[in-house]
Amino acid sequence: MAIKLIELFKTKLNEEGICDEDKACYNRLANITVLRTTVKKAIMTVPYNVSVYQMIKYLKEHFNKNINNSDKG
Incomplete structure (x- = not known):
């Protein structure tokens, strides 16, 4: 699931029409380490x-x- 979350954040970064604030948020989220314990x-x-x-x-x-x-x- 953690891998899927990171993939989702990276996909959102490539969407057209997202505002700069949302893009910055997705960029931060895409670069965090999501461990199994985080989502378990x-x-x-x-x-x-x-x-x-x-x-x-x-x-x-x-x-x-x-x-x-x-x-x-």
Whole structure:
């Protein structure tokens, strides 16, 4: 799934008609390292009918945790 996400971000970068702000966002997203642990919790809860909102929340939590840990080092 992580590979598919990176592919999606790179595809979005090549779309015509996206604004510069969106292009900058997709560029940043395409260049991050998406690990299995990043998407695992969100994907594993799909059978339990987790909402898209909750999946996004799980992903944000993972990135926030990693940002906070890198600030401490």
